[in-house]
Amino acid sequence: xxxxxxxxxxxxxxxxxxSIINCAYSNSASDxxxxxxxxxxxxxxxxxxxxSNMDKRQGQRVTVLLNKTVKHLSLQIAAxxxxxxxxxxxxxxxxxxxxxxxxxxxLLVSP
Amino acid sequence: NAGVTQTPKFQVLKTxxxxxxxxxxxxxxxxxxxxxxxxxxxxxxxxxSASEGTTDKGEVPxxxxxxxxxxxxxxxxxxxxxxxxxxxxxxxxxxxxxxYNEQFFGPGTRLTVL
Numbered sequence: 001x002x003x004x005x006x007x008x009x010x011x012x013x014x015x016x017x018x019s020i021i022n023c024a025y026s027n028s029a030s031d032x033x034x035x036x037x038x039x040x041x042x043x044x045x046x047x048x049x050x051x052s053n054m055d056k057r058q059g060q061r062v063t064v065l066l067n068k069t070v071k072h073l074s075l076q077i078a079a080x081x082x083x084x085x086x087x088x089x090x091x092x093x094x095x096x097x098x099x100x101x102x103x104x105x106x107l108l109v110s111p
Numbered sequence: 112n113a114g115v116t117q118t119p120k121f122q123v124l125k126t127x128x129x130x131x132x133x134x135x136x137x138x139x140x141x142x143x144x145x146x147x148x149x150x151x152x153x154x155x156x157x158x159x160s161a162s163e164g165t166t167d168k169g170e171v172p173x174x175x176x177x178x179x180x181x182x183x184x185x186x187x188x189x190x191x192x193x194x195x196x197x198x199x200x201x202x203x204x205x206x207x208x209x210x211y212n213e214q215f216f217g218p219g220t221r222l223t224v225l
Contacts, residue, residue: 008151032211043115043201043216044154051211089153093211097142097161098169101153 008087010106019077021105023090028071030100032093035064035075038104039086047075047088077107085109113137115217117202123223124192132187132220134202142207143185144169144214145177147198154201160185161207192224 013019025033031052036044050057050064050073057064063076073090087106091099118133136143141162146154146169156169160179174196176188185204189196199221203214 034213036216041219043203043218046213046215049211049213096209096211097167097207098144098156098159099214100170101146101155103151103153 008104008106010108012108012110013080015080015082015109015111017080019075019080019084019107019109021075021077021088021107023073023075023102023105025071025073025090025092025100025102027092027094027100028068030092030094033064033066033073034091034093034099035062035073036089036091036101037084037086038089044089080107080109082109082111115202115204115215117200117217117220119220120218121221123225124189125225126193128192129188129190130192130222131189132200132202132222133184134186134217135184136202136204136215137183138204138215139182140204140206140215141182142205142214143179144203144205145175145185145187146201146203147171147196148201148219149198157187157200192222194224196222197224198222 034049035047038044048059061078065074087104089104091101115136144159145157158177163182202217205214206212
């Protein structure tokens with residue numbers, strides 16, 4: 001989900017659960033979408049991307065789903081681990097050169 | 112391969128002071144970017160350089176200037192710092208060109224303007 005003001009939406013899960021993080025994007029012309037993970041005090045780290053001609057893409061323990069009809073993107077993390085705790089950002093590419101970032105969702109994983 | 116490096120890591124300025132944030136990448140990327148990130152927010156694009164020799168404004172360019180010094184280096188300058196520019200600044204790079212590709216980020220510069 002998207003945040004309001006300074007308060008990030010937070011998803012709390014138990015270790016081993018599957019996590020689903022959602023994102024609504026704004027530009028129906030965007031052709032490319034990315035998920036980034038940001039740990040405290042670090043720069044964003046690429047997780048997975050998807051082109052608009054696909055509706056699903058899988059990586060190692062992660063899956064991205066794209067629903068262009070409702071402009072919705074989700075990131076699924078299987079068997080969530082404490083090391084997955086971070087802020088997750090979706091980003092859309094309205095032009096070849098630039099990315100527009102969402103405000104992020106904090107994922108907290110309890111052992 | 113260091114990826115994207117940024118200097119300094121931390122900086123405190125007084126209102127009205129100037130400074131330049133440095134960024135370098137060793138991945139032979141064509142495109143480079145400067146973002147700012149405020150607490151609880153996503154990243155907002157300040158300026159970008161799609162290729163060596165070009166620069167363009169992003170979403171929040173006011174109060175900043177950039178220089179694409181060469182293919183490796185892209186600097187961000189604050190001519191007269193204001194408290195509203197207190198933020199974490201990230202540099203990023205990507206292959207650029209005619210296809211979509213991910214951006215790789217540096218570790219950030221934490222800037223406080225008093």
